[in-house]
Amino acid sequence: MHQDLDSRIQILLRQKNWPTLTKIQEMSFSSISTGKNTLIIAPTGYGKTEAAILPLLNQMIKNEVKPVAVIYITPLKALINDISLRIDWWASKLGFLVNRKHGEVPQKEKNLRLKHAPHILVTTPEGLEIDMDWATKFRDFYKNVKWVIVDEVHELINSKRGSQLALLLERLKRFSGYDFQRIGLSATVSSEKVVSDFLFGSSNRERAIIKLEGKRDFEIKIRKISNGSWEDAASSLVSSIEPPSLVFTNSRFSTERLHEELEKLGQKNVFVHHSSISRDIKDMVEEKLRRNESSAVICTKTLELGIHIGEIKKVIMFRPPPSVSSFLQRLGRSGHSVAGTPKGEIISMLDYDILESLALYEMAKHGKIERPLVDDSLDVVARELLGHLLQNQETTAEEFYSIVKGANAFSKVRFSTFLQMVKCLENNGLIKKEGEKIRLGPNFFRVWRFNREFKSIWCKDFSEFFSLINNNDTFSLRFEGKVIGEIDAVYVYKHIRVNDIIRISGRLWKVTRININKMSLDVIPENSRKGEIPIWRGENISKSYLVAKGESMILKRGEIEKEKEILDHDAYSTIKEMLQFYRDRDLPFPSDSTVVVEKRDDEWVYSTIIDEKIANTISHMMLYLTTKRYTLSTYSRASIYGFSIKGAPINLLEELKGMDDEKLVSLIKKSILRSSLFIATMKEIQPSFGKLGRKIDPNNDKFIVAEALRQTVRKYFSIKGTLNFIHKIRDEKTTIVFYNGETPLGDAVLSHVSIRPWLVDIVESIYEALKGGAYTASELSEVLGIPLKSLENKLKQLRKMKDKYKVSSFIDVDNKEVRWVLIEDFQSVVNSDDYFTSFTPSNVDETFIATLKSAERDSQVELIFKPRDVIENPDEIRRRIPFEDIGELKVMDMNDMAYSTPLKFYGISRNVIPYILLNATTYIQSVKFS
């Protein structure tokens, strides 16, 4: 028993039947009691909450405190409920009030806190945001804050939620005028310094890191399902389960699918837990676990962290988790008591699952874990500036910048960059400047609206202002106006194009139109399966660089004898055979310094073991080059097993090898700007800068584009890594081997989903292809590799454009074909040797009648003219048309009106009307005389 503990707490410890404090509680006591900022690192279930709260209660007894003395931040609502009860057990007996705040706390309970302000408030980062920005009354209690505890720091540090919280703490410090003590609770992390810098920010207090030493041991077994079917997977699970077990999968779908098969096998007391399951049922399942009434729960990441779920006997991972930290977190859900050894099993479905499992094992055994990547997104800064203005009505750039710099996450943001951001917010009306003062602008409440019913792309619900979690946008699929399903927006951007056939709600559908602004896909029923594209098939959650590193190590070593004991017979022999495949053919094993190249039909496959971000970068570069030069009907792939490109006639890796760095970097940037990942990031950050629903103007919105590019690169690409990879090839430190056949790791590359060129490419490519000439749709279709029908549709759309992409068609009289031309090139085509005969009527004195309809208004005009009039005075013809854009033009022969059908043209600008009239008359006469 700690001698510094107040006697009343000692009594409570006895009541709780705790003979001693746990080791971690003992270790952190003095550091916290002496006012140091303290980071406590220990796995879940070691009493970290009490380690932080007991010394604080002890202080609170000794020194008088006013509410709110302690803010306890934790990322999950379920944890808030759990923790506030746990804290209340102690606090209520010592005369302190505890209150919780999150979106689902009943209004009644929330209202209490104004009358009886709590000494300890438990909430989420968003809850703190709301109070700081919007709780005009309650906020005053925050002036008394002495301590802030941040739970599950490891969960927050990599995300926008984390940097949001870091800024909030700096704002709180400024508001309260007191350097409150910060206490962080975290699971094992790779860099304690990064985590503590992140959390402690501008605080001047001494700092301490309290870590439970000694790596926890674990037991792991890697198994392989014999034939890879779901039935097989389920029966394999049956033999693995030791009640109660947790079965982690990587998708909700797998969770349900396994459950279904287990039920068929007559398994009782098996439950499912994932984000699409209602809170009530999830509560019930968790309760069953605690009461030891379930034999197994099949779950996704939802049960990776969170409330206490009782003693788990064994953790089974159905297919390997994507990272070492996730692996350890899942494993740590078993053997919870301090003495217990976590016991786990990974079930492999595909051959490379075994390799991944081995890599996770190796990395974890060596104490390796992913390094945190602290978020520094400027949309977070923008959001906090707006929150700060809600709170204070006004600020200055200098004042808020000094708050931003206090947060370690943003310590590298330059003042000039910050000012650009301020300018951007001002341009979009979210803020306005009056001299040096910054205030909220006229658009703020237009963007964030109070009316819940009023939904549109032009505004967001006010409640969303407080959260930086990106809602997963979805596209709705519509058939005859009715919604028949939903698809994740990112998936649409990345993989779905017009004319694709997809399967949803048990039927096949063909996509006829993609409407980006309305976020909808028009579809029609389809019977043929030809070209069906998979939706979410294949595991594409991005894999950690440590998995690649581990695999590379294993493959370089080329043997797995040391790991034999953790592999079951099938898993062991599968890897043995895989290695033997390469040996038999005198091929090196793919690794971080070996690339095996093979050609599968017209797809180049490069297998190597590589950081996924590098693979993604190269794959996007190849996609860019291929669409630019060869064909739009192409795709690429990227994974830790390498990359591939379809439809390139030459080996593009050779070409990349020959480029200098400057050219490479510029190519990388262009490729990323064209990627769907960039589009998705733009969509995510636009609201924070007040740019909703409006078209992005690359000149005016430079700041947003640059920021989106920066964030996209950080998250999905690697410029430095890619340059290194290419240098190593150039310097022959990486071996490249060609193989005429199919390799196992080539198969691994091909089993990952394809990345397709983004839509904007089509418009750009048509422009590039048309430039300076006139072509028929089928010629263009062949050159661009776009199906004729979709190309024609696209050309018809382009007729209506107003910018440089506007096209027009005319009749090639000699060949009786329709040719397409850019409006900007029209005149030069008319005057060219190739086509002037199409604009030269044989009889210039014949009379014609033209009917023109406006493209915009309900207005039309008739012209009676002779070709001679047009040739001699084209401006007079133009003058007689009272509108700029002509939607439809009909031309008829005055002498032959009863018999001929009018010749029609669409989407023409007034400027080129004289040429079209000449073309029409030339054609009519040529038909008449032939």
Added chain:
DNA sequence: GACCTGCTGCGGATTG
């Protein structure tokens, strides 16, 4: 059908 997380305060009127 790739994963997870969160989301208006205050006060006044009305009702039992």
